[in-house]
Amino acid sequence: MQQQLAQLVAAATQEASAVATRAELEAFKARVVGPNGSLTQVMKGMAALSKEERPVVGKLINEAKKSVEELLAALLVKVENAEIAAALGAPVDPTLPSPDAPAGSLHPLSRTRERILASFRKLGFVVAEGPEVETEWHCFDALNTPADHPARDMQDTLYMPKAFRSADAPRKADEAILLRTHTSSVQVRTMLSRKPPFRIVAPGRCFRRDAVDATHSANFHQVEGLWIDRNVTLADLRGVLDFFVKETFGADAEIRLRPSFFPFTEPSFEMDLRSPNLGRLSDRWLEIMGCGLVDPKVLELCGLDPQEWSGLAFGLGLERIAMLVHGIDDIRHFYNNDTRFLRQFA
Amino acid sequence: MKVSFQALSRHLDLAGVTPERVAEVLPMLGLEVESVTTFGLAPLPLAVVAEIKSFEKHPKADRLSVCQVDAGEGSLRQIVCGAKNFKAGDRVPVALPGTVMPGGFEIKVSKLRDVDSAGMMCSSEELGLGKGEDGLLILTPRQPAVGTPLNSLYGAPDTVLEISVTPNRGDCLGLRGVARDLAAALGLTLKPLTVKTAAGLAAAPAAADAVKFVRSSSEFCPYYTLRTLKNVKVGPSPAWLRRDLEAAGLRPINNVVDITNWVLLELGQPLHAFDAQKVSEGIEARPAREGEEIVLLDGKKVKLEPGVCVIADARRPLVVAGVMGGADSGVTEATTDVLLEAAWFRPGEIRRVARRLGVSTDSSHRFARDVDPAGVELASRLATDLLVELAGAQVVGLAVAVGQPPRADVTIELPAGYVAAKLGTPVADADVDAAFARLGFTVQPSAAGTSVRVPSFRSDVTRPIDLVEEFIRIHGTDKVPAGRPIAPLPGEEDALTSVFTREVSARLVGAGFTECCHYSLRDAAELERTLGADKAALVAMDNPLTAEQTHLRASLVPGLAGALALNLSVHADPRGLFEVGTVFRPQADGTVREFLSVAFAIVAEPVTRSWKSREAFDAPRAKRLLQDAAALAGVASVRLSFAAATGGLWQAGHAAALVDRGRAAEGACGVLDLRWTRSLGLKSSVIAGEVCFPRTAFAEARKVPRFEAFSSFPPVTKDVAVIVPVGVAAAEVESRVRQGASKAAGKEFALESVNCFDVFTGPGLPEAHRSLAFEIRWRHAARTLTDEETNQALGVVIATLEKGAGWTVRR
Numbered sequence A: 001m002q003q004q005l006a007q008l009v010a011a012a013t014q015e016a017s018a019v020a021t022r023a024e025l026e027a028f029k030a031r032v033v034g035p036n037g038s039l040t041q042v043m044k045g046m047a048a049l050s051k052e053e054r055p056v057v058g059k060l061i062n063e064a065k066k067s068v069e070e071l072l073a074a075l076l077v078k079v080e081n082a083e084i085a086a087a088l089g090a091p092v093d094p095t096l097p098s099p100d101a102p103a104g105s106l107h108p109l110s111r112t113r114e115r116i117l118a119s120f121r122k123l124g125f126v127v128a129e130g131p132e133v134e135t136e137w138h139c140f141d142a143l144n145t146p147a148d149h150p151a152r153d154m155q156d157t158l159y160m161p162k163a164f165r166s167a168d169a170p171r172k173a174d175e176a177i178l179l180r181t182h183t184s185s186v187q188v189r190t191m192l193s194r195k196p197p198f199r200i201v202a203p204g205r206c207f208r209r210d211a212v213d214a215t216h217s218a219n220f221h222q223v224e225g226l227w228i229d230r231n232v233t234l235a236d237l238r239g240v241l242d243f244f245v246k247e248t249f250g251a252d253a254e255i256r257l258r259p260s261f262f263p264f265t266e267p268s269f270e271m272d273l274r275s276p277n278l279g280r281l282s283d284r285w286l287e288i289m290g291c292g293l294v295d296p297k298v299l300e301l302c303g304l305d306p307q308e309w310s311g312l313a314f315g316l317g318l319e320r321i322a323m324l325v326h327g328i329d330d331i332r333h334f335y336n337n338d339t340r341f342l343r344q345f346a
Numbered sequence B: 001m002k003v004s005f006q007a008l009s010r011h012l013d014l015a016g017v018t019p020e021r022v023a024e025v026l027p028m029l030g031l032e033v034e035s036v037t038t039f040g041l042a043p044l045p046l047a048v049v050a051e052i053k054s055f056e057k058h059p060k061a062d063r064l065s066v067c068q069v070d071a072g073e074g075s076l077r078q079i080v081c082g083a084k085n086f087k088a089g090d091r092v093p094v095a096l097p098g099t100v101m102p103g104g105f106e107i108k109v110s111k112l113r114d115v116d117s118a119g120m121m122c123s124s125e126e127l128g129l130g131k132g133e134d135g136l137l138i139l140t141p142r143q144p145a146v147g148t149p150l151n152s153l154y155g156a157p158d159t160v161l162e163i164s165v166t167p168n169r170g171d172c173l174g175l176r177g178v179a180r181d182l183a184a185a186l187g188l189t190l191k192p193l194t195v196k197t198a199a200g201l202a203a204a205p206a207a208a209d210a211v212k213f214v215r216s217s218s219e220f221c222p223y224y225t226l227r228t229l230k231n232v233k234v235g236p237s238p239a240w241l242r243r244d245l246e247a248a249g250l251r252p253i254n255n256v257v258d259i260t261n262w263v264l265l266e267l268g269q270p271l272h273a274f275d276a277q278k279v280s281e282g283i284e285a286r287p288a289r290e291g292e293e294i295v296l297l298d299g300k301k302v303k304l305e306p307g308v309c310v311i312a313d314a315r316r317p318l319v320v321a322g323v324m325g326g327a328d329s330g331v332t333e334a335t336t337d338v339l340l341e342a343a344w345f346r347p348g349e350i351r352r353v354a355r356r357l358g359v360s361t362d363s364s365h366r367f368a369r370d371v372d373p374a375g376v377e378l379a380s381r382l383a384t385d386l387l388v389e390l391a392g393a394q395v396v397g398l399a400v401a402v403g404q405p406p407r408a409d410v411t412i413e414l415p416a417g418y419v420a421a422k423l424g425t426p427v428a429d430a431d432v433d434a435a436f437a438r439l440g441f442t443v444q445p446s447a448a449g450t451s452v453r454v455p456s457f458r459s460d461v462t463r464p465i466d467l468v469e470e471f472i473r474i475h476g477t478d479k480v481p482a483g484r485p486i487a488p489l490p491g492e493e494d495a496l497t498s499v500f501t502r503e504v505s506a507r508l509v510g511a512g513f514t515e516c517c518h519y520s521l522r523d524a525a526e527l528e529r530t531l532g533a534d535k536a537a538l539v540a541m542d543n544p545l546t547a548e549q550t551h552l553r554a555s556l557v558p559g560l561a562g563a564l565a566l567n568l569s570v571h572a573d574p575r576g577l578f579e580v581g582t583v584f585r586p587q588a589d590g591t592v593r594e595f596l597s598v599a600f601a602i603v604a605e606p607v608t609r610s611w612k613s614r615e616a617f618d619a620p621r622a623k624r625l626l627q628d629a630a631a632l633a634g635v636a637s638v639r640l641s642f643a644a645a646t647g648g649l650w651q652a653g654h655a656a657a658l659v660d661r662g663r664a665a666e667g668a669c670g671v672l673d674l675r676w677t678r679s680l681g682l683k684s685s686v687i688a689g690e691v692c693f694p695r696t697a698f699a700e701a702r703k704v705p706r707f708e709a710f711s712s713f714p715p716v717t718k719d720v721a722v723i724v725p726v727g728v729a730a731a732e733v734e735s736r737v738r739q740g741a742s743k744a745a746g747k748e749f750a751l752e753s754v755n756c757f758d759v760f761t762g763p764g765l766p767e768a769h770r771s772l773a774f775e776i777r778w779r780h781a782a783r784t785l786t787d788e789e790t791n792q793a794l795g796v797v798i799a800t801l802e803k804g805a806g807w808t809v810r811r
Helices: A002-016 A022-033 A038-048 A053-088 A108-122 A150-154 A184-193 A234-249 A296-301 A318-326 A339-345 B019-029 B175-186 B239-247 B255-267 B347-357 B362-367 B374-391 B418-423 B429-438 B464-475 B496-510 B524-531 B533-539 B557-569 B619-632 B674-679 B730-745 B787-804
Strands: A133-135 A177-179 A198-207 A219-229 A254-262 A265-274 A286-294 A310-317 B002-004 B032-039 B047-057 B065-070 B076-081 B091-095 B109-112 B115-118 B158-164 B213-216 B223-230 B271-275 B282-287 B293-295 B301-303 B309-312 B317-320 B338-344 B399-403 B410-415 B442-445 B449-454 B513-515 B576-586 B592-603 B641-644 B650-660 B665-672 B686-694 B716-725 B750-760 B769-779 B808-810
Touching: A002 A022, A002 A038, A002 A053, A022 A038, A022 A053, A038 A053, A108 A198, A108 A219, A108 A234, A108 A318, A108 A339, A108 B496, A150 B347, A184 A198, A184 A219, A184 A296, A184 A310, A219 A234, A219 A318, A234 A254, A234 A265, A234 A286, A234 A310, A234 A318, A234 B418, A254 A286, A254 B019, A254 B464, A265 B464, A286 A296, A286 A318, A310 A318, A339 B513, B002 B175, B002 B239, B019 B032, B019 B158, B019 B175, B019 B464, B047 B076, B076 B115, B175 B255, B175 B429, B175 B464, B213 B223, B213 B399, B223 B374, B239 B255, B255 B271, B255 B362, B255 B374, B271 B374, B282 B338, B293 B317, B338 B374, B347 B362, B374 B399, B410 B418, B410 B464, B418 B464, B429 B442, B429 B449, B429 B464, B496 B513, B496 B576, B496 B592, B496 B619, B524 B533, B524 B557, B533 B576, B557 B576, B557 B592, B557 B674, B557 B686, B592 B619, B619 B650, B619 B665, B619 B686, B665 B674, B716 B730, B716 B787, B730 B750, B730 B769, B730 B787, B769 B787, B787 B808
Parallel strands: B213 B282, B513 B576
Antiparallel strands: A133 A177, A198 A219, A219 A310, A254 A265, A265 A286, A286 A310, B002 B158, B032 B158, B047 B065, B047 B091, B065 B076, B109 B115, B223 B338, B223 B399, B271 B338, B282 B309, B293 B301, B309 B317, B410 B449, B442 B449, B576 B592, B592 B686, B641 B650, B650 B665, B665 B686, B716 B769, B716 B808, B750 B769
């Protein structure tokens, strides 16, 4: 009996080497452990054995069965491996480049904008927006710049024809419709539509009737800020701007407020920046933005009582900041859309 | 405005104060310094007067001369020179080797085309003396001795600071105003202005005056003075006066005109001088009459707008008031009697008229910024002093004045603690009062705080808040500390347009697209292509600057197509490009609406080769991106419908137009018009998409989604294939399938999805027909659906399609 089992296992082992597919495996399995399989036949012979022989033979059979099962398990792995290899094909070369295009990139102006907005969001400023085509009232009059005020000479304006009607900026009377020259018009819209206190930043596109050169562009972008509350002070203004500058240009950057003039702020300042990390523009004062306390006249024109409410406002040029941060020397790069430029800021 | 340091020194003692220091101080007062330049001859110790003894043509260069020059050294020097305007015996400036010229260039002994040259003979411009005649500066008429140091022929050089004066600071358009601010900042005292001519004004002309009347009937001229000066000798001005004018960038003309200009520079008050003989009877400031014309000083003949203030005599307008004089009433060499005008005109009107005439003069610039009414008479007297002194003029009496100074000093009640409250930091009252006193304001205690009297030269200071600015200018902004930021306000959210811009950009960047940024202003051809000629006219600007930027953009797609072409032309693989921005679209009601647009474009055939090929980007992928973008804007895909796009930017038959009636989203996607993109130089076809939303679409806050329970039982799927004529849109068939499948489900169970999975045309189908196959999926909330139920449901769908729509279902 012992010999018979040993022969059986040896025969099965030899036969197993020829098994390559799942069908062959199934057939082989049937031949050995199937209902009429060779091992099954031997096990059926157990019934004829004596009580004394059974434990001895049983043990032998169990050993043979274990060998066969191991054999089958090994065969299954072999067959599955063959199947996987067939399904997947040849192994890959992991060093080949991916044929897919990499992720795209945001425009440097968008990146700069988002970075600036994120800084101000930390101070509780939320984003507000307004139309690019504006009424003269929102762009000038409400900002304390009536017609024939010499401040209007500070910017040359592009106008729409008299017949033009904007769905987003309907006329109040018969004032001109123009392309906004600054995002300060969003200040006006915000004061008219929201109840103070509030803090907003308004990014957006502006237009001036300027010839294009390395520092001028027919359209450009500003980020405007407005904080209306009770008792807003010059110290608050310095605090907000100082925070922004350190966020954007690093802890080494310093600011100075240089007295200036804007019709909609009083007092008004130009904020200058000085930083040791700006390449050839390092360590000198650079004009970055206009700012000041909201002129009481503007509050009044926008329906807020200047006795109760006060505010601060600032406006910066996005292109200017992006140029400083990235060391870009010509504003026209932003609008040329050469991907060799655009992808440098991914 | 150009400020001469020497001229400034006449108004305050600047001993120990360098021009560099002034250039540091002025900006912190609000007077930005744009440039600092040297005026006059800079110290050039090695530059001397020399005589050209002889010269001959350069042997190798026709344009050069080889000169033998006596520079007073005992022997002659040979200098090669390119100028032509000299003769032997002329005395000229010579920069000897070692001289560093004002431009920074050092003169060395050298060879010019193989001929030795030991120095340089100089032109006026090379010496930094301004543009003189072409060629060398000929000193012969001044007869300087040979060898004289050049600097001894000229005065000490001056420093000129070009300052940019903001519109509120009209007072700083005169040296006196700049000096006053500087004195306040440096703690210096302004020197008194001494005027000899007697003060006082007459109400009407006296017999000795050269006019019979002086009147004003124009609302724009509330205050007008005119003085007669007789026996004036018109001639050149003395050197000091010419120098002052030239330092300020003005050209000397004759002593009378120069004196009026000089006073303008000193005090900021424009003056005008008439030749009394050319004035008929009297002077009146009056509104221009219908049809009147005037020839201006610059030779331009202009038609006067009725109502504009002119200064006229009995017969005709002589001057456009405050803006520009006429050609035929001014002072000339032949003038003997002068009428000197000093007046105050309404600032807004002056600005309006000057802009309308397209001129900006020194005079209109100042009047538009509100000159000091109290300075009118003073300026007239100061000019009179000089006319007497420098032109021998004879004063016959007082100036005649009509009207009153329109404004006087103002007194501002400054509440106690107001300045500190605005600064957000404590300040001593004494510091505040001292700052005002330094500015020439008068401070007195009052019941509520302080009474501050502001002289009329500061028209911009009228309110307490203006005094805060004055204080901080003098006190220094660096003394205000940074306040601590306070906590954010709860419930405040970014504008949804801004959130959308951020999210949609991230989506497209993730899909491999690179963001672009194009100008909003486009040319007519682009808009005509995008909107058609009629609608394009609605987005044309009134006063475009250039022919390339005449219209507002109505689509971002043309910019992107152009960027693809540009990148390919420079051999950069553009891959996919996108842009997010405002476009302007005419609406049915005749208005133009702003839309926030998202657009992308990509060339269909990849530019870069790869070892493993990928399926090309096509119109259905563009459609998916568009739907994703719309979903981010809160417009669900089911609300969007697509129809064939026609004309304009899109290729007929290969593009779709998107419609969302609910919120007026607009858009299109597919292949761009091939003829157009080929004309841009793009060989491959371009796939693009654009979807845009009116700003109002974002107005309502986005809803927070609510959880809906879903079934835990398996769905049942059935397929149905429909044969339809080719003209029938897939969406129409799908809608019918959906309708039937929904009806079949009734209230018992639910239709989960209908998905078109096969489109087939070819053998076995009738001519001009195609087969569309749909997978329908139903599910029951509480149990597994039976075969019987779903077969019955499929029967309902088939009946809807066959009996309802008249199509054939394939079996």
